[in-house]
Every structure is written in C-alpha cells, then in structure tokens.
Amino acid sequence: xxxxxxxxxxxxxxxxxxxxxxxxxxxxxxxxxxxxxxxxxxxxxxxxxxxxxxxxxxxxxxxxxxxxxxxxxxxxxxxxxxxxxxxxxxxxxxxxxxxxxxxxxxxxxxxxxxxxxxxxxxxxxxxxxxxxxxxxxxxxxxxxxxxxxxxxxxxxxxxxxxxxxxxxxxxxxxxxxxxxxxxxxxxxxxxxxxxxxxxxxxxxxxxxxxxxxxxxxxxxxxxxxxxxxxxxxxxxxxxxxxxxxxxxxxxxxxxxxxxxxxxxxxxxxxxxxxxxxxxxxxxxxxxxxxxxxxxxxxxxxxxxxxxxxx
Amino acid sequence: xxxxxxxxxxxxxxxxxxxxxxxxxxxxxxxxxxxxxxxxxxxxxxxxxxxxxxxxxxxxxxxxxxxxxxxxxxxxxxxxxxxxxxxxxxxxxxxxxxxxxxxxxxxxxxxxxxxxxxxxxxxxxxxxxxxxxxxxxxxxxxxxxxxxxxxxxxxxxxxxxxxxxxxxxxxxxxxxxxxxxxxxxxxxxxxxxxxxxxxxxxxxxxxxxxxxxxxxxxxxxxx
Numbered sequence: 308x309x310x311x312x313x314x315x316x317x318x319x320x321x322x323x324x325x326x327x328x329x330x331x332x333x334x335x336x337x338x339x340x341x342x343x344x345x346x347x348x349x350x351x352x353x354x355x356x357x358x359x360x361x362x363x364x365x366x367x368x369x370x371x372x373x374x375x376x377x378x379x380x381x382x383x384x385x386x387x388x389x390x391x392x393x394x395x396x397x398x399x400x401x402x403x404x405x406x407x408x409x410x411x412x413x414x415x416x417x418x419x420x421x422x423x424x425x426x427x428x429x430x431x432x433x434x435x436x437x438x439x440x441x442x443x444x445x446x447x448x449x450x451x452x453x454x455x456x457x458x459x460x461x462x463x464x465x466x467x468x469x470x471x472x473x474x475x476x477x478x479x480x481x482x483x484x485x486x487x488x489x490x491x492x493x494x495x496x497x498x499x500x501x502x503x504x505x506x507x508x509x510x511x512x513x514x515x516x517x518x519x520x521x522x523x524x525x526x527x528x529x530x531x532x533x534x535x536x537x538x539x540x541x542x543x544x545x546x547x548x549x550x551x552x553x554x555x556x557x558x559x560x561x562x563x564x565x566x567x568x569x570x571x572x573x574x575x576x577x578x579x580x581x582x583x584x585x586x587x588x589x590x591x592x593x594x595x596x597x598x599x600x601x602x603x604x605x606x607x608x609x610x611x612x613x614x615x616x617x
Numbered sequence: 618x619x620x621x622x623x624x625x626x627x628x629x630x631x632x633x634x635x636x637x638x639x640x641x642x643x644x645x646x647x648x649x650x651x652x653x654x655x656x657x658x659x660x661x662x663x664x665x666x667x668x669x670x671x672x673x674x675x676x677x678x679x680x681x682x683x684x685x686x687x688x689x690x691x692x693x694x695x696x697x698x699x700x701x702x703x704x705x706x707x708x709x710x711x712x713x714x715x716x717x718x719x720x721x722x723x724x725x726x727x728x729x730x731x732x733x734x735x736x737x738x739x740x741x742x743x744x745x746x747x748x749x750x751x752x753x754x755x756x757x758x759x760x761x762x763x764x765x766x767x768x769x770x771x772x773x774x775x776x777x778x779x780x781x782x783x784x785x786x787x788x789x790x791x792x793x794x795x796x797x798x799x800x801x802x803x804x805x806x807x808x809x810x811x812x813x814x815x816x817x818x819x820x821x822x823x824x825x826x827x828x829x830x831x832x833x834x835x836x837x838x839x840x
Contacts, residue, residue: 530741
C-alpha cells in the first residue's frame with residue numbers, strides 16, 4: 308500500500324515509455340503523452356527517465372499517502388495542495404503517512420506527471436508498465452517508502468517542458484510536420500494557411516481540431532498503418548491528430564505527420580488552444596530530433612548528477 | 618515494392634498485393650534488424666517502425682531495399698493457421714439494413730457470410746481486431762452506418778465494403794453488425810492474441826444454446 312486514490316480526476320493513468328512492439332497486435336504504444344516531462348520529473352528524484360508515473364490530465368486526482376513517499380509533479384503548471392505543507396509544481400516533496408494531496412487544474416498545457424521515488428510498481432504488459440485504463444476511486448498505487456529534500460530544476464522550474472523547449476512562440480503555437488502519405492490528395496495551402504482550434508474532443512487516442520473544412524478528394528483509401536502524430540482528415544474535412552494511444556491502422560487519408568520532436572507539445576494541447584502547422588523536411592526532422600534528444604539527455608544528466616552530489 | 622515515409626517514425630512499404638505484403642513483413646521480422654522496432658501489415662501495406670535515434674528514413678529505406686533484393690525469391694511465408702469462430706447470427710443487429718442494400722434474404726446473407734474462408738489482412742483499430750477479407754461479391758459494398766453506434770458489444774461481427782471483422786472489445790463503431798461470437802478473442806493483460814495477420818478464419822453458425830455455452834471461452838488451439 309502506498310498511495311490511495313480518493314478522487315481519480317479526469318483521466319489519470321500510470322504510464323512509462325510505452326510498449327515497444329504492440330502495434331502489430333492492434334495495441335497502441337501507450338507512451339507518456341509528454342515524454343520529456345516524465346523524464347525530467349523522474350530525474351529530479353534520481354529515477355531512470357522511463358520510471359512509471361501517474362499522468363494527470365486537465366483536472367488532477369486526490370490521493371493519500373499510506374507510507375512516507377518522495378514525489379514530484381512535473382509538466383503543465385497544475386495547482387497542488389496539502390494541508391500540511393505548501394507544495395509546488397516542479398519541486399520535490401516528501402509526504403508523510405496519512406497526508407492527503409489535492410491536484411487541481413492548470414491554466415496552460417494539459418498534462419503533468421506525478422513521479423515517485425522508484426516509480427509506481429505496476430504489472431508489466433507487453434514490455435511496459437503503462438496501464439490500459441485510467442485509475443478509479445479506491446485504487447492503490449504501490450511505491451517504495453522514501454524521503455527527499457526539496458529540490459527543483461532552476462531554468463525549467465514551473466514550466467511544462469514543452470513550453471521550456473521554446474515551442475510556444477510569441478505568435479502562437481506551431482506544430483512541425485512532414486508530408487502525409489496522401490498529402491497530394493489535398494490542396495495543402497488550405498492546410499498550412501489557416502489556424503486550427505483544439506476542440507474538447509481530445510484524449511490519449513487523439514485530438515480533434517476545428518478549422519475551415521479542407522476540400523475533400525473524391526477517393527477512398529484502403530486502411531493502412533498509422534502512428535502517433537498522424538494527421539487524418541475525416542469526411543467532413545476536419546483534422547484529427549492521433550495521440551499516443553491512437554489506433555494502429557486507419558482508413559482516413561493522412562495529410563501530414565507531426566514530427567517526433569513535437570510530440571510532447573502535442574500532448575500538452577488543451578481545448579481552445581490555437582495552432583498552425585509548419586512544414587519541414589525529413590532531414591530537418593531528423594536534425595531537430597537529435598537536438599531535442601541531446602537537450603533532454605543533458606538536463607536529465609544534470610539533474611541526476613546534482614542529486615548524487617547532495 | 619515502393620517505400621514512402623510515414624513521417625519520421627516508419628517506412629511504409631507498398632506491395633503489389635496482400636500476399637506480397639505478408640511476405641515482406643515476414644522477411645523483415647525474420648531479419649529483425651536492431652533499428653526496427655515494430656512491423657505492422659494492413660492489406661498490401663507494411664509499416665516498418667524505426668528508432669529515430671539510431672537511423673533515419675533514408676538509411677532504413679536503403680537497408681529494406683537491400684533486404685528485398687537479397688531475398689526476393691522463394692521466401693516461405695509464416696505458417697498459416699486456421700481458426701473456426703462460432704457466430705450467433707440472430708444477434709445481427711443490421712441484417713435488415715444489409716438485406717435492403719444487397720437485396721438478399723437474411724438466410725442468404727448468413728449463408729454467404731458463413732460459407733466464405735477469410736484471411737486476416739490486418740490486426741488493428743482496437744486490440745486484436747481482425748480485418749478479414751474478402752466478402753462474397755453479393756455481400757460487398759454495404760456502406761458504414763450513417764452515424765456510428767456509440768457502443769458496439771465485444772464479440773460483434775461486422776461488415777462493410779469488402780471486409781468483415783470482429784469487435785474484440787466494446788467500442789464505438791460504424792460497421793454493419795451481422796452476428797456475434799461468444800468467444801473472447803483478445804486479452805491484453807493476459808497477452809492473449811490468438812489471431813495473427815495471415816491466418817485463415819471461417820465462421821460457424823451456432824444457436825442460442827451453443828452461444829451461451831461458449832460464452833467467454835477462448836479459441837481452441839489452431840492447427
């Protein structure tokens with residue numbers, strides 16, 4: 308017994324870096340929607356980047372510690388409170404036995420990760436500890452007994468990593484894409500020249516966007532494999548961006564693919580956000596990914612080294 | 618074989634037909650290159666997902682081209698397994714709709730659906746969901762429901778276009794429901810995935826008694 312869930316929140320579930328080889332079984336990868344936030348939260352506790360954490364979404368849960376627990380919440384700036392101590396997103400805290408914490412909501416972004424020392428102990432399914440369902444009332448999240456001193460990550464403090472990476476620019480949010488496999492079926496100007504609004508139809512499976520409908524081709528596609536970041540256009544000319552628990556095969560034409568570098572930002576889109584797409588080449592996507600990985604590795608290393616030094 | 622990028626995560630291979638795609642998927646799985654994460658086939662297309670930290674599209678495409686050239690002759694396919702799946706057609710919610718589109722009587726629809734031998738051309742949509750092809754000509758081209766059902770019960774057997782398939786888990790869905798199988802055909806937590814791309818599937822008509830008796834059972838081991 309470790310953390311008991313009193314109120315599950317909107318859509319809280321345990322995730323790690325996902326199932327590596329489940330797509331051919333029709334099971335989505337199930338990776339954390341904002342992998343960088345998960346990795347950085349874990350690094351603050353000295354965990355490996357992929358240690359299982361509780362992904363919270365829009366409205367957080369209420370949990371009570373059954374044993375002393377060392378934890379941190381990292382990602383979008385959720386409010387967080389305990390009757391015993393002031394708590395802050397992005398700063399580690401120690402919970403005493405019986406202490407209850409309330410995770411509120413967030414003004415920007417969508418998701419954050421409640422990381423605990425050692426990660427949550429969950430059954431492994433297809434090579435991952437990502438859960439297949441959200442947590443429910445009364446659920447117990449097992450973790451080790453631990454304590455920790457207050458620490459935080461200075462330049463990332465209080466900000467979702469997606470924001471820290473500079474993706475949210477002054478002139479709005481951009482997602483970078485490479486061409487979709489059926490991009491030539493569409494008038495791409497219609498896609499790149501307008502702004503899209505994120506609708507409330509949003510979960511780990513995908514994000515439905517709203518904009519002036521695209522002109523639809525008079526063609527049908529035979530279902531083919533798809534992946535996270537695939538931008539599908541449904542019959543009404545609207546776009547759906549598939550998420551980390553998106554379907555593995557799809558029959559809608561694909562106009563674009565969000566590059567992997569921007570998947571964390573995709574996982575932080577919230578209803579009402581407005582965004583545009585920017586076209587990049589595959590070569591640019593590769594370079595951006597290497598840079599992003601290097602940035603993340605550097606922060607993870609710095610946090611872990613500074614922890615070892617305490 | 619044509620190779621195209623599925624974004625920066627996979628090489629999409631388009632084969633001439635489903636058999637060519639199955640052969641290619643089997644070859645890649647057998648070669649199991651360290652950079653390849655997962656291989657997913659759907660009909661005549663195969664996505665080979667790669668680890669972008671290790672390789673990019675251009676390099677992966679090059680290696681896959683070499684693989685195809687090296688092994689284009691006489692590569693045996695995966696052993697094809699045969700399954701017989703019981704189906705209770707009296708739970709076919711859309712038989713009337715199928716009848717009005719095809720002009721067939723309910724009994725004829727059931728006979729045509731149960732008489733065919735299908736191939737699993739893809740597993741996807743939801744865990745373990747088999748895309749089966751192809752329907753008898755007379756049953757083909759019934760469009761999806763105008764507005765999808767919010768919940769299709771697990772086990773429901775649906776059809777649309779030239780395909781039939783089984784909702785292995787309860788999901789929203791727009792296929793025309795022709796019947797329901799009592800069997801459990803997926804259990805992710807238990808790593809139970811009895812159907813694989815390339816397998817052969819036949820439906821066997823069962824009555825209400827047999828449906829109840831078989832409810833929740835699993836497939837007998839395939840030969």
